[in-house]
Amino acid sequence: MLDDAPVALRDSFRRFNDGGGKFRLAVINACNLDCAFCHNEAMANPRRGGVRRDVLGVDDLVAIASAWARLGGAQINLTGGEPLALPELVPLIEAIDKRATRIALNSNVLLAERLLRRPRVAAIDVILASLHTLDDATWRDQLGGRRARDATDAIVALARHGYRVDLNYSLGPANRDHFDDVLDFALAHDLHLKAIALVRSSTAPGFYGGDWVDPAWLAARLDARGAACEGSRDSFGGRRTTYRIGRCKIEVKNIAAGRLHTDFCRGCLHQAQCGEGIYGLRTGVDGLLKPCLLRRDRHRPIEPRGDLERQLLDAVHAMVGDWSSARFVGGAPG
Known part of the structure; x- marks a missing residue:
């Protein structure tokens, strides 16, 4: 439990x-x-030619997620790969002792039928559905899929099935001109939308x-669409600005306006290329x-049979x- 940890570890966690890590x-x-x-x-x-090395099994993943929840972690993002491609995904989710922790499923939703053919999984608090374009040519060339409608139909079906579905739009050179299409889809279906670089x-x-591509230009697009800006804050992962159009909330995360550097970043050779700053702790299979x-020299094995809470806290x-030495650094990454 967090209260049993040393003060410095508790404060950092x-x-x-609280900062959105x-x-x-x-x-x-x-x-x-x-x-x-x-x-x-x-x-x-x-x-991309990498060698897949799965070290941890489902029971290990459940133990790690449950340890994060016991510490009071605000959210667990279940990712991959594509998590819906895991046959044991639902049993894994239902086995997590989630307590007050939110479980977010990051998915391209093309395998949504695996959720739709069963009652809604109550432990899934939100599905973060990737929707980067509605253009079929870009969908094929940049994403390796068949057509955008495969995703949009699945998103609508999941929402009708009772899931909260939010959209994730990753902004790059290939889909810069497609933001309005994605926004139109979000507005038509009352879905929240997050745009990141x-x-x-x-x-x-x-x-x-x-x-x-700097997301700053989205402010003008949203203003032209009548969006009301509700405010900005510096956070883990970049400055977040929130807008609202009707019932739709749009969040734009911009690391060029401020990404977090801490002691961890001291001496890093990749600072000029850093596109995230201090943001997420990742682990998995x-x-x-x-x-x-980027700092692969700082990747460390996790011991699933060890003290998981202490490993996560450390x-x-x-x-x-x-x-006291943390700072938010602006500028586009290289």
């Missing part, structure tokens, strides 16, 4: 939680799409497929705790560090 648990390293910009939670990507997960030249996508504390 609470700051991480995320815990992302990759339950599978396989996907039915091949998005050009996929960071795959820093796992070796088998769709592409997050670099490797130092490879040309990762973005062109110049990095590859058995590694990953406080950063990892978060390393990310947060001495808060």
Whole structure:
């Protein structure tokens, strides 16, 4: 339990939680799409020639998620790969001792039938559905899918089935001109929408497929659509600005307006390329705790039979560090 931990670890965990830091648990390293910009939670990507090494099983993942919930973690993002491709996904979710923790399912929703053919899974608090474009050519060329309607139909069906579905739109050179289409879909179905810039997960030249696109220009588009700005705040993962059009909330996350650097970032060789800052603690089937996508030298094995709560607390504390030296850094990443 968090109250039993040393004060410094408790403080770091609470700051991480309150500041919007995320815990992302990759339950599978396989996907039915091949998005050009996929960071795959820093796992070796088998769709790009990487060797898939699954170290942890379902019981291990349940234990890790339950440990995060016991600590009072605000949210667990179940990711992949594509989590709906995991046959045991629903039993895994229902086995988590979630307490007051929200469970968010990050999904491309193309396998939605696996949820639709059964009663709504009460433990899933929100489905974060990826919807980066409604253009079929971009869908095929950039995402490796068949057509955008496969996703939009699934999103509507999941919402009708009783799930809360929010949309995730990742902004890059290939879909910059498609934001209004995605927004129109969100408005038509009263869905919340989050827009973020592409997050670099490797130092490879040309990762973005062109110049990095600053989400700042979305403010003008939203203003033109009559959106009311409800405010901004600096947070883990970048500055978040919230807008509202009718019942639809739109959140724009912009790391160029401020991404968090802490003690963890000191001496990092990738600061100029950093597209996320301190944001999410990742782990999953590859058995590694990953406080950063780019700093692979700081990835460490997680021991599922050890003290999971202490391992998670230590990892978060390393990310947060001495808060008096933390700062928000602006500017576009390279």
